[in-house]
Amino acid sequence: MKKRFPFTSFPNGWFRISYSHELPPGGVKPLYYFGKNLVLFRTKQGSPHVLDAYCPHLGAHLGYGGHVEGETIQCPFHGWCFNKYGKCTDVPYANKVLPNVQINTWHVREINGLIFVYYHAQGEAPKWELPQIHELTSKEWTQLKQGSQCQINSHVQELHEQVVDIAHFPTVHSDHSTKSQGSEIDGSVWKQRLLSRQALEVAKLNLQIETQIEIILYGLGYSLQRYSISGIGQLQFILLFLTTPVDEEYLEIHMLISVKSFFTKTIASALTPLLLKVLKDEVEKDFPIWKNKLYRTHPILCDGDGEITRYRYWASQFYSELAEISNNNSPK
Ligand code: FES
């Protein structure tokens, strides 16, 4: 079968794999991402860890029936224990633990109530980190609320390309006013600014609504979007748009939102589900396009198409096999 994209479905970088609240101390969770079976567990002391799922002994899946013993996870089949480094620390019925028994481990971070792993095709350690969102530690902002989650047959790079593809806003989103205010690249970070100005008549009042949007991509799994809408007061909210490859064909999308106190915190809390619904509806308008389109490596672009070429060049750093080619071949 012909590959749909000319690059792997699993770019290098940080990707969401769980919510913190889904994993209490001692918790164990089977995962399937990047076409691999994994196990996520939280030790009694509280740190989350991810290992490849299958026990090196006789192959049991540690995520189904495995349990946490102190700082290790114990296999449900014959009780071998593995620590956070993937090393076997105990075989309950043997006098000696074999010295070189090892399960592959993953780099894990827990930030703002979310758990991430670092995927790298060659297993290299992370060279960059995800941010702490400082607003979320402020009492002025509502707790990060989990919105929709879904799977779609597409590619994480395609989904985030919409950040620069401003020409699709009028046709897909009926948005004729949002314009790019430029972008900045800083290594693995793409920062995009958008601005929309609209006149709105409400109860015989002519309101000028200005929406400023800052979208910061940290790799191809994490999009932090800050919205600031002025007109009647100042409505500010943050959207996290997180994408994780599941297998060669499918990826998972999670959306979360936090709203800044708007007149009162009660109003902000009441607005949260409404905003989530609006944002989810907008994203879903892209779904039929994403599901059915093909990827054009050399698209025909005109002025007004936005920075698609520059975005693709930036994105190429997340593919081990493309990074070297791109380094010698940057766009002007
Ligand atoms: S299969 Fe895991 S201990 Fe035997």
Ligand SMILES: [Fe+2]
């Ligand atoms: Fe879109």
